[in-house]
Amino acid sequence: MNDLKTICVFSGSSEGNDTSIIDKAEQLGKTFAINNITLVYGAAKIGIMSIIAKAVLSEKGKVIGIIPEFLKKKELVHLGLSKLITTQNMHERKLKMQELSDGFIALPGGLGTLEELFEIFTWLQLGLHSKPIGLLNVNRFYDNLLKLLENMVRKGFLSLENYELLLVDDNINSLLQKMKNFKDPKKPKWLNTERT
Numbered sequence: 001m002n003d004l005k006t007i008c009v010f011s012g013s014s015e016g017n018d019t020s021i022i023d024k025a026e027q028l029g030k031t032f033a034i035n036n037i038t039l040v041y042g043a044a045k046i047g048i049m050s051i052i053a054k055a056v057l058s059e060k061g062k063v064i065g066i067i068p069e070f071l072k073k074k075e076l077v078h079l080g081l082s083k084l085i086t087t088q089n090m091h092e093r094k095l096k097m098q099e100l101s102d103g104f105i106a107l108p109g110g111l112g113t114l115e116e117l118f119e120i121f122t123w124l125q126l127g128l129h130s131k132p133i134g135l136l137n138v139n140r141f142y143d144n145l146l147k148l149l150e151n152m153v154r155k156g157f158l159s160l161e162n163y164e165l166l167l168v169d170d171n172i173n174s175l176l177q178k179m180k181n182f183k184d185p186k187k188p189k190w191l192n193t194e195r196t
Helices: 019-034 047-058 090-100 111-125 143-154 172-181
Strands: 006-010 038-041 063-068 083-087 103-106 133-136 166-169
Touching (some): 006 090, 006 111, 019 047, 019 172, 063 090, 090 111, 103 111, 103 172, 111 133, 166 172
Parallel strands (some): 006 038, 006 103, 063 083, 103 133
């Protein structure tokens, strides 16, 4: 059983146009606060990520924001966080997110959200960490992405074992339970018997 004291959330810098996603983001933030889960995120005061942070803070929860210097200078930073960490660049930001978090959740978002999700997913596949990664599939937002991953499995570019490392649910509590039950794969899953 994983102790999820701190979870990093990847999500959009835009609010999008689906109110169910906004509602779910608020619900996630409140769930974190109620369960004493510290939120780690990109420190922005805009988009879905800001909605989550505000929801955590509204319930007296803890929020750690991590932002690179060049974004901080653009005045995108949320100044009311429990803790703000400034990094030199985007790569250092993601390393710090991984270091501070017990798990990761991706909500709907754009290219940045996908980039963060797949980098941390790849790191798990390579054995660089052994933390659970959840995909909160709000209003079936990620259905087409999951179909693409399934096609990668069918075409032999992604093993079923690796595909199943990504935990998917549309319910917050169910997703958190899957993350708590996640078992460390122990070894890089991309290695096959011919390569070892």
